[in-house]
Amino acid sequence: MMVLRESIIMKIHYGTAIGALSLTVVHILMRLTQDFHESLAYENVIANYESVGYALLLELLLILISVHGFNGLRVILLEMNQGPTYEKAVTIGCLAAMAGLIAYGSRTIIMTSMGMV
Amino acid sequence: MMATLHPKLSEERSQTVVSSTKSVKLKIKRSNPNVNSEERFDDYVVPIEKWTTVLDALLDVKSHLDHSVGIRYSCRQASCGSCGMKINGKPALACFTKISELDSDTITVEPMDNFPVVRDLAVGFERMINNHKKVMPYVIRDDSEIDPESGMREFLQSPENVEKYIQFSSCIKCGLCNSACPTMAMDTTFVGPQALAQAYRYIADDRDKGKNKRLKVIDESHGIWRCHFAGSCSQVCPKGVDPAMGIQLLRGYLLGIRD
Amino acid sequence: MERETGAREGLKGWLNPGKIGKFGIERLAWLLMRLTGLGLLAYFIGHIWETSHILDGKAVWDKSLEMTQTTEGHLFLALVIGMCVFHTGNGIRLMIAQMGYGIGKAERPDYPYKPQSINMKGKACIYATLGMAALAMWYGMAVMFA
Ligand code: HEM
Numbered sequence: 177m178m179v180l181r182e183s184i185i186m187k188i189h190y191g192t193a194i195g196a197l198s199l200t201v202v203h204i205l206m207r208l209t210q211d212f213h214e215s216l217a218y219e220n221v222i223a224n225y226e227s228v229g230y231a232l233l234l235e236l237l238l239i240l241i242s243v244h245g246f247n248g249l250r251v252i253l254l255e256m257n258q259g260p261t262y263e264k265a266v267t268i269g270c271l272a273a274m275a276g277l278i279a280y281g282s283r284t285i286i287m288t289s290m291g292m293v
Numbered sequence: 294m295m296a297t298l299h300p301k302l303s304e305e306r307s308q309t310v311v312s313s314t315k316s317v318k319l320k321i322k323r324s325n326p327n328v329n330s331e332e333r334f335d336d337y338v339v340p341i342e343k344w345t346t347v348l349d350a351l352l353d354v355k356s357h358l359d360h361s362v363g364i365r366y367s368c369r370q371a372s373c374g375s376c377g378m379k380i381n382g383k384p385a386l387a388c389f390t391k392i393s394e395l396d397s398d399t400i401t402v403e404p405m406d407n408f409p410v411v412r413d414l415a416v417g418f419e420r421m422i423n424n425h426k427k428v429m430p431y432v433i434r435d436d437s438e439i440d441p442e443s444g445m446r447e448f449l450q451s452p453e454n455v456e457k458y459i460q461f462s463s464c465i466k467c468g469l470c471n472s473a474c475p476t477m478a479m480d481t482t483f484v485g486p487q488a489l490a491q492a493y494r495y496i497a498d499d500r501d502k503g504k505n506k507r508l509k510v511i512d513e514s515h516g517i518w519r520c521h522f523a524g525s526c527s528q529v530c531p532k533g534v535d536p537a538m539g540i541q542l543l544r545g546y547l548l549g550i551r552d
Numbered sequence: 553m554e555r556e557t558g559a560r561e562g563l564k565g566w567l568n569p570g571k572i573g574k575f576g577i578e579r580l581a582w583l584l585m586r587l588t589g590l591g592l593l594a595y596f597i598g599h600i601w602e603t604s605h606i607l608d609g610k611a612v613w614d615k616s617l618e619m620t621q622t623t624e625g626h627l628f629l630a631l632v633i634g635m636c637v638f639h640t641g642n643g644i645r646l647m648i649a650q651m652g653y654g655i656g657k658a659e660r661p662d663y664p665y666k667p668q669s670i671n672m673k674g675k676a677c678i679y680a681t682l683g684m685a686a687l688a689m690w691y692g693m694a695v696m697f698a
């Protein structure tokens with residue numbers, strides 16, 4: 177089952193990789209601006225989430241990595257076995273898992289940044 | 294097991310002049326899927342010279358020790374692409390592999406991986422040839438070399454442009470690349486390095502106008518993107534085709550960085 | 553493409569370590585790329601689940617951070633660091649190669665037919681990436697076990 181042309185999917189795969197790479201650098205640098213353990217202290221994390229810019233960065237990172245990771249999984253599964261039913265299941269399964277993870281992660285980001293904790 | 298000699302064969306053997314003092318043990322994988330699923334290794338000891346190839350040794354076995362060993366070969370000079378097999382675990386042409394270069398006393402020969410076995414060392418190429426055909430391995434144009442007015446004419450090619458694809462036109466369709474490829478090990482519908490390299494060969498030829506047709510064939514879910522540049526195809530190609538290079542160059546057209 | 557049933561090596565063609573000896577370091581990089589990609593995906597799913605505990609208040613958050621405060625937890629995190637560095641470094645090499653750079657130029661082949669796409673530049677990149685992954689794991693462990 178083909179949802180998009182394979183070359184377009186691959187451009188997305190490369191794009192999400194480069195995007196995730198640049199944002200991860202920012203994400204890690206933020207951890208390093210403070211002492212590692214301190215940066216993960218509850219109050220600091222909440223403060224981080226409440227800054228709109230940082231929440232946006234996390235949301236973007238969540239989307240980029242989910243798309244990249246689940247497409248990578250789809251690729252491996254397609255290469256492991258073939259057949260119309262199987263391939264349809266792989267495509268739908270990976271898309272659903274991708275959407276599910278993005279939704280679950282977004283819930284954390286949105287609720288925390290809106291102070292619903 | 295050491296094959297026991299038929300009395301006729303041993304007589305023939307004793308009359309054969311053997312100039313070599315060296316010998317090697319050939320372990321040949323035997324199977325005949327059309328009859329049963331049994332697989333076994335038969336061992337044969339054959340004399341070798343410095344120049345003896347694996348194919349020479351196999352033919353020695355066939356003429357003197359066991360006529361029934363199934364192999365396929367023709368040119369004996371790395372031109373026809375028939376004699377690909379797994380030699381000490383690595384795909385290679387039997388006629389292009391000298392035993393003295395293998396540096397081992399036991400040579401294990403098996404049919405190539407990722408091809409259906411016909412019998413013993415011979416495998417079926419139907420699939421590879423079909424995929425080769427699918428990428429349209431010929432110059433595609435609207436006009437023809439047969440000109441209604443002047444009779445025949447040629448599509449001229451400049452020496453500089455020949456250099457762009459001559460490497461890929463050396464392919465002898467031996468299938469070694471396909472048998473080394475890790476994607477091929479599990480993907481039963483992958484188009485494969487052999488056909489992809491040929492798609493590049495024709496697209497890089499500026500007499501050809503079939504680029505878009507070919508790109509459409511390979512840009513599908515078991516096409517070019519199932520290659521991850523493990524490079525194993527190029528490690529085994531006996532003709533310097535370097536299919537991995539062709540595939541990476543081919544991607545450029547689909548990524549929009551080459552036209 | 554139509555499907556060919558019949559001889560296929562199967563998972564052995566992917567995981568058999570003998571393949572790396574036969575086909576070189578590029579084959580190891582291919583295998584590690586898959587394994588680290590899958591490992592990172594698994595970690596990422598776990599990470600999204602773990603960070604969702606922020607919604608359950610300070611006590612639960614602190615408890616969830618404690619999961620990785622053990623020796624095994626530290627080793628696991630070190631592995632994630634290593635996988636991340638390797639996957640990223642090798643991913644950059646692959647993107648460059650797959651765009652057609654650093655893989656040589658087509659030319660008339662000549663005996664002994666050394667493939668240009670399998671070259672020292674690529675091999676050096678793979679070794680450097682492996683080295684950086686090891687270094688990052690070592691540094692991470694030094695910090696975590698301090
Ligand atoms: C941020 C830096 C990253 C870069 C530069 C990167 C780059 C790449 C590239 C170029 C590929 C394609 C390789 C190929 O053609 O064989 C790939 C595959 C893959 N990536 Fe990433 N990636 C990154 C992060 C991640 C993360 C965080 C995950 C997990 C969530 C991930 C999961 C995967 C998977 C599962 C594959 C498929 C593996 C394969 O086909 O061999 N990647 N990555």
Ligand code: SF4
Pocket residue numbers: 463464465466467468469470471486487490526529530531532533534535536
């Ligand atoms: S590309 Fe090389 S290994 Fe592959 S079929 Fe052609 S000659 Fe054989």
Ligand code: FES
Pocket residue numbers: 366367368369370371372373374375376377386387388389
């Ligand atoms: S016999 Fe022709 S390639 Fe070996």
